[in-house]
Amino acid sequence: MNAVTSRISGRKHKDVFELIRRQDHISKIELLEQSGLPSSTLTRILEELHGTGLLVEAGFGESTGGRRPILYGINPAYGYVFGLDISRFHSMMILCDMQMKKLDSRRWLMDERTTPDALVGEIVAAARGMLQQRNIPADQVIGMGIGAVGPLDRGTGTILDPQHFPAAGWRNVPIAAMLEERLGFPVALDNGANTAIIGEHWASRDREYRHLLYVHAGVGLRSAMMSGGKVVYGAVDMEGSIGQMIIQTDGPRLRDAGNFGSLETYASIYALERQARSRLLQGRDSTLAQLAEPDKITFPHLVQALHEGDPLVTELFTQAAVYFGIGLSNLLNILHPEKVILGGPLISCHPLMFETATKVALQNTYYHPVYQVVFSQGTLGEDALVTGAAAMMVGMMAE
Helix, strand or coil, X not given: CHHHHCCCCCHXXXXXXXXXXXXXXXXXXXXXXXXXXXXXXXHHHHHHHHHCCCEEEEEECCCCCCCCXXXXXXXXXXXXXXXXXXXXXXXXXXXXXXXXXXXXXXXXXXXXXXXXXXXXXXXXXXXXXXXXXXXXXXXXXXXXXXXXXXXXXCCCCEECCCCCCCCCCCCCECHHHXXXXXXXXXXXXXXXXXXXXXXXXXXXXXXXXXEEEEEEECCCEEEEEEECCEECCCCCCCCCHXXXXXXXXXXXXXXXXXXXXXXXXXXXXXXXXXHHHHHHHXXXXXXXXXXXXXXXXXXXXXXXXXXXXXXXXXXXXXHHHHHHHHHHHHHHHHHCCCEEEEEXXXXXXXXXXXXXXHHHHHHCCCCCCCCCCEEECCCXXXXXXXXXXXXXXXXXXXX
């Protein structure tokens, strides 16, 4: 990523850039207070960053008795970034300016035809089309950030062995290199949960939460942690590890893989689908029987029945939410985040999931209410992952 990190030279320049980027507009006096730099040094850095076109003078702040201070901001037209979300159901790409304003977007359904080669072809064509439509030259593109289903290798930009993709061929895919070769600008890969928490942190930058936890509940369970404004990385990509948290030692397991009695076995889309099919075959009454045959029941059917107040489906979702809340309480008792953001289709499908899970989590958190935690469904919703992928690229300029 030297082509990205070398756009700003010098540690002090990078630090000033990051301070300005996270506050939209800021005066020199505020920068002096926050950076701790001598006035002469800060003046020189601002002049140099302004000279490269990276900063703009964005009007004047409020007067405190003298001349109104000049406000500095990031030049939105200095460069552009792509954010890409590669997930099991849908993939999405956005084009943003330097202030993370979304200029364009494209979405793809992931089905049995969406092999890596097919998706890369669609991405390349869409990216070129977006740039051509806005007359943006390739050298103004900072790069493309990808948030993808793991496990993956961030260093080599490779998606390793993701589960439950509808198309074949998604094992050991050097996705970053494939896109870099065809697009001609830098591409960086990270776990989708990590880019989602980057996106939500960016969206809530007016509230400087230092310790954030993000949990995505869908086909599987994914999580990410941020401390001190930085994503916490382990020795290996931790995709899906939260789903293997053991909730019941003598419980079953999904697809004959993973831990017995794991959280994912009780609180995931696949678990709900499996439980609904089983109950219908056992003869339980449900409006699901009017929607599809038992072995054809899918998550959209469950969501429809839930919104219609079907007793069986309400029972299944409530049970899943309780187990999910127990898993959350385990995380709270270990990590003690200030804020927990819950995302994914299992959370957004109905208020029951969020409300029940968070209530159960707090009931089982040891230091509550002395320890206070904020629960949220986030600011960006399902755009968190792709927005964070784009923000990740701009953030790399300060590394």
